[in-house]
Amino acid sequence: MTGPATIFDKPNRYIGQPSPRADASRLLQGRGQFVDDIVLPRMLHAAFVRSPHAHATILSIDVEDARAMPGVIAIYTGADLAEHVTPYVGVLTHLTGLRSAPQYPLAIDVARWQGEPIVIVIAASRALAEDAAELVLVDFEELPAIVDTEMALDADTPVIHSEFDSNLAWERDVVAGDIDAAFADPDVQVVERKFVFGRHTGVTLETRGTVCNYDPAEDQLTVHYSGQAPHMMQFIFAKHLDLSEENVRVISNDVGGSFGIKIHTYGDEIATAVAAKLLKRPVKFIADRFESFVTDIHARDHIVEARMGVKKDGTIVGIDFDDLTGIGPFSMYPRTSAIECNQVLNLTGAPYALENYRAKGRVVFQNKTLMCQYRAVGHPIAMAICDGLVEDAARAIGMDPVGMRLRNLMSDDSYPRASATGMKLDDLSHHKALNKLTDIMNYEGLRADQATNRKNGIYRGIGFVSMIEVTNPSPMFYGIGGAPIASQDGATVRLDASGALHVSSSITEQGQGTNAILAQIAAGVFGVNLDRVKVTTGDTATTPYGGGTWASRGAGIGGEAMLQAAQALKDQVLDVAAVMLQSSVDKLDIQNGAITDLDGTLRLPLADLARTVYYRGNELPSDLNPELIATRHYRVTDFPFVFTNGAMAAHVEVDTATGFVKVLHFWAVEDCGRVINPMLVDEQIRGGVVQGIGGALYEECHYSPEGQMLNATMADYMVPMAAEMPDITIAHIETPTKTSVLGAKGAGEAGTGGAPAAILNAVNDALSPMGASIWQMPMTPERILNALDQS
Amino acid sequence: MSRTIDITLTVNGESVAATVPSRINLVDFLRNTLQLTGSHVGCEHGVCGACTLTVNGETVRGCLMLAVQADGADVQTVEGLADSGRSAALQAAFTRRNALQCGFCTPGMLASAIGYIDAGGAPDRKAIREHISGNYCRCTGYQSIVDAICDLIEEARA
Numbered sequence: 001m002t003g004p005a006t007i008f009d010k011p012n013r014y015i016g017q018p019s020p021r022a023d024a025s026r027l028l029q030g031r032g033q034f035v036d037d038i039v040l041p042r043m044l045h046a047a048f049v050r051s052p053h054a055h056a057t058i059l060s061i062d063v064e065d066a067r068a069m070p071g072v073i074a075i076y077t078g079a080d081l082a083e084h085v086t087p088y089v090g091v092l093t094h095l096t097g098l099r100s101a102p103q104y105p106l107a108i109d110v111a112r113w114q115g116e117p118i119v120i121v122i123a124a125s126r127a128l129a130e131d132a133a134e135l136v137l138v139d140f141e142e143l144p145a146i147v148d149t150e151m152a153l154d155a156d157t158p159v160i161h162s163e164f165d166s167n168l169a170w171e172r173d174v175v176a177g178d179i180d181a182a183f184a185d186p187d188v189q190v191v192e193r194k195f196v197f198g199r200h201t202g203v204t205l206e207t208r209g210t211v212c213n214y215d216p217a218e219d220q221l222t223v224h225y226s227g228q229a230p231h232m233m234q235f236i237f238a239k240h241l242d243l244s245e246e247n248v249r250v251i252s253n254d255v256g257g258s259f260g261i262k263i264h265t266y267g268d269e270i271a272t273a274v275a276a277k278l279l280k281r282p283v284k285f286i287a288d289r290f291e292s293f294v295t296d297i298h299a300r301d302h303i304v305e306a307r308m309g310v311k312k313d314g315t316i317v318g319i320d321f322d323d324l325t326g327i328g329p330f331s332m333y334p335r336t337s338a339i340e341c342n343q344v345l346n347l348t349g350a351p352y353a354l355e356n357y358r359a360k361g362r363v364v365f366q367n368k369t370l371m372c373q374y375r376a377v378g379h380p381i382a383m384a385i386c387d388g389l390v391e392d393a394a395r396a397i398g399m400d401p402v403g404m405r406l407r408n409l410m411s412d413d414s415y416p417r418a419s420a421t422g423m424k425l426d427d428l429s430h431h432k433a434l435n436k437l438t439d440i441m442n443y444e445g446l447r448a449d450q451a452t453n454r455k456n457g458i459y460r461g462i463g464f465v466s467m468i469e470v471t472n473p474s475p476m477f478y479g480i481g482g483a484p485i486a487s488q489d490g491a492t493v494r495l496d497a498s499g500a501l502h503v504s505s506s507i508t509e510q511g512q513g514t515n516a517i518l519a520q521i522a523a524g525v526f527g528v529n530l531d532r533v534k535v536t537t538g539d540t541a542t543t544p545y546g547g548g549t550w551a552s553r554g555a556g557i558g559g560e561a562m563l564q565a566a567q568a569l570k571d572q573v574l575d576v577a578a579v580m581l582q583s584s585v586d587k588l589d590i591q592n593g594a595i596t597d598l599d600g601t602l603r604l605p606l607a608d609l610a611r612t613v614y615y616r617g618n619e620l621p622s623d624l625n626p627e628l629i630a631t632r633h634y635r636v637t638d639f640p641f642v643f644t645n646g647a648m649a650a651h652v653e654v655d656t657a658t659g660f661v662k663v664l665h666f667w668a669v670e671d672c673g674r675v676i677n678p679m680l681v682d683e684q685i686r687g688g689v690v691q692g693i694g695g696a697l698y699e700e701c702h703y704s705p706e707g708q709m710l711n712a713t714m715a716d717y718m719v720p721m722a723a724e725m726p727d728i729t730i731a732h733i734e735t736p737t738k739t740s741v742l743g744a745k746g747a748g749e750a751g752t753g754g755a756p757a758a759i760l761n762a763v764n765d766a767l768s769p770m771g772a773s774i775w776q777m778p779m780t781p782e783r784i785l786n787a788l789d790q791s
Numbered sequence: 792m793s794r795t796i797d798i799t800l801t802v803n804g805e806s807v808a809a810t811v812p813s814r815i816n817l818v819d820f821l822r823n824t825l826q827l828t829g830s831h832v833g834c835e836h837g838v839c840g841a842c843t844l845t846v847n848g849e850t851v852r853g854c855l856m857l858a859v860q861a862d863g864a865d866v867q868t869v870e871g872l873a874d875s876g877r878s879a880a881l882q883a884a885f886t887r888r889n890a891l892q893c894g895f896c897t898p899g900m901l902a903s904a905i906g907y908i909d910a911g912g913a914p915d916r917k918a919i920r921e922h923i924s925g926n927y928c929r930c931t932g933y934q935s936i937v938d939a940i941c942d943l944i945e946e947a948r949a
Binding site for chain 2: 020021025027028030031033034036037039205206207254255256257258289510511512513679680683686688690691713714715720728
């Protein structure tokens with residue numbers, strides 16, 4: 001390979017540069033195109049009648065008064081749509097034993113959560129559709145709601161799906177070594193805690209929505225989709241609406257935040273597509289904020305009983321835990337709602353050299369909004385369990401939490417190796433990351449400050465997390481289990497007649513800067529200036545086939561495909577140039593948009609080469625067949641996942657009179673391999689940390705015993721706002737993954753995965769002089785005061 | 792529900808006359824009637840700040856004001872701020888700091904930032920954080936937005 005050895009160190013070296021995003025201007029000028037900005041000729045609008053009950057039999061539905069309302073075009077019930085759409089079941093074969101019931105876009109006989117769609121009303125405007133929806137009469141008979149996760153499996157609890165013998169969706173046990181023997185050692189001290197992780201949700205500022213258009217002349221469905229996986233949705237619409245896959249086009253333009261929320265199959269969006277097909281007209285559905293709170297997937301909701309055994313010298317001998325998680329009444333389709341629990345079982349303790357490990361996971365049905373994959377799937381739970389216990393154990397044996405980690409973290413020269421649960425690990429740097437962290441945060445100075453403040457009744461805490469993150473997943477994540485989810489991605493790059501590059505890729509842009517890094521890679525590897533690259537993503541009709549942007553895979557997988565495509569195009573162009581210049585490819589390069597000698601001497605502008613090829617092929621030898629377009633695909637082959645690692649620390653102050661926690665500062669040292677754009681990576685980590693702080697301190701979906709979500713408005717559901725958030729200092733270790741030339745691992749979820757554990761540890765460090773501790777998130781003032789009262 | 796009212800207002804310097812349903816709020820009127828889709832709708836109850844606009848020089852929530860209340864008013868949207876060049880320096884500062892990711896909060900964030908700057912706000916991070924605490928951003932974690940606003944004020948003072 002001529003390119004890869006030098007692409008990180010050549011004239012158009014954009015990889016590694018903090019280049020601003022080209023698409024920022026569009027968004028800053030109000031020229032973005034989000035789904036609700038789309039207006040199509042003859043477009044109609046959908047509103048839904050939703051279940052006000054968590055669990056109820058639908059006895060009858062009367063739509064006659066609604067149908068008579070002005071502007072109403074059509075009204076469909078679940079039974080009406082069931083004739084035109086096939087049901088879906090959220091299971092995967094590699095999650096052995098996972099079960100869920102068939103789901104239709106609209107509930108037919110029974111509504112199983114508050115907010116489940118029951119009737120779709122189509123009218124000339126959203127306002128008219130809502131007016132009519134108010135007149136739809138649904139006669140319900142309420143059923144007992146299964147709300148409390150811990151009661152879902154009790155023998156006398158009603159079963160939500162009559163075809164199953166219990167509310168258990170899935171369970172798995174993982175055992176390594178002999179935990180009972182390890183804990184029985186008289187030299188081992190065992191710490192034990194019950195963790196509670198509340199439900200929260202993504203609160204994407206742009207709510208879910210879709211514009212679906214059906215053209216009966218070509219049997220073509222076009223879906224404008226705010227989401228992360230266009231090709232997955234293309235398969236789903238085709239399969240369940242009985243269309244050929246090539247006749248479904250899914251387009252994602254600007255996406256106003258997704259974080260895993262908009263990567264699932266939602267009944268209201270499917271119903272909108274079916275309505276468009278039946279009416280042969282475009283139909284728009286935009287969720288309002290209440291609809292978002294009660295139908296967007298929720299996240300977390302775990303109750304974990306966990307133990308860790310440590311020797312007096314700080315050696316961790318093992319971890320034992322039981323995770324119970326509630327997922328709502330169905331497993332979400334097609335990714336399933338068991339992946340998060342599976343991640344918790346796989347990832348807990350994985351930064352540490354452990355020999356003994358025992359974990360049980362149980363996933364249960366309940367009458368709440370469906371739970372599924374949200375940013376950093378399972379990681380906040382896994383990291384908080386392990387690192388919460390690490391610091392608890394450190395306190396128990398009187399050891400510094402950093403020293404305890406350095407004793408137990410896998411050493412940086414010990415890879416490749418496996419974790420206790422069998423995860424294959426390579427290219428990690430836990431010790432380097434933690435040492436850099438304590439350096440940049442001035443750990444000793446903070447401890448001195450803490451001691452001084454305590455004397456004055458000011459309780460500050462310092463908390464850490466050493467973490468790993470699943471990134472760049474291989475087919476072992478979804479594809480192996482039968483999901484229509486690509487693990488590979490493709491990139492195409494074409495040289496146009498003016499010497500500019502046109503790039504298209506199957507990874508998607510939700511604000512991370514996907515398009516920006518694709519341009520950086522293409523420009524740098526090929527050899528043009530960054531402003532000569534046009535990028536297209538998010539359209540199944542015009543991009544190569546691939547998975548999209550999720551699971552911190554876009555840069556690592558899509559970026560490598562881009563690198564390979566740009567290199568292939570460069571090789572093709574140099575073949576042509578060598579003929580035109582009567583030279584040879586090993587004496588030529590492409591720099592700053594021109595063919596050059598290796599020393600950079602200008603030989604031929606790319607525009608001249610391209611115009612000769614495109615316009616005046618008669619000047620070329622007849623046996624030369626130039627290709628000025630190249631496509632390459634890439635998937636991870638040697639590992640199930642490419643793990644990253646990081647070390648983070650939080651500095652907090654707890655007001656012991658009010659229970660309020662102020663986060664004073666946060667530090668993150670992340671090793672995501674080669675950094676393509678340090679500014680964009682830093683901003684991903686900062687945004688991720690703040691979402692993690694949200695889960696740790698503020699965000700929770702509160703439910704009544706009847707299964708009513710009590711705080712389904714933005715005024716009542718608290719997310720982090722600017723005034724409460726700290727400045728966040730970021731640093732990097734760069735250990736490129738050997739699985740690709742690019743060497744990039746993912747970075748998008750680390751902050752959300754690690755921050756909750758660091759905040760938990762910092763709060764408990766602050767509370768430790770009072771002998772108090774808290775193990776429930778979010779750590780609200782009330783819960784902190786309760787913890788103080790119990791000490 | 793079917794009641795309509797005639798209004799005349801100035802939007803981004805252009806005079807606009809329209810007959811609007813009495814119940815339509817200002818941001819829906821701007822988005823749906825005038826196709827000024829730069830202003831976004833995130834909550835429809837005045838909490839998230841995505842629809843923040845400038846009306847008669849004041850920073851307002853486009854979802855909490857009815858279109859009929861804007862009769863006779865001078866409305867500036869993100870498109871107007873861009874086309875007139877008024878937001879050019881702020882756009883540059885936001886771009887340099889990557890103070891936006893998905894961009895959905897951005898038009899409202901710019902309107903709030905301009906309100907702060909026009910009122911003579913100081914390059915004080917804490918004060919800026921307080922000022923933009925009526926605008927949700929789920930992507931950035933806010934630090935880069937604070938940086939961008941701070942940069943601009945400091946540049947103007949230098």
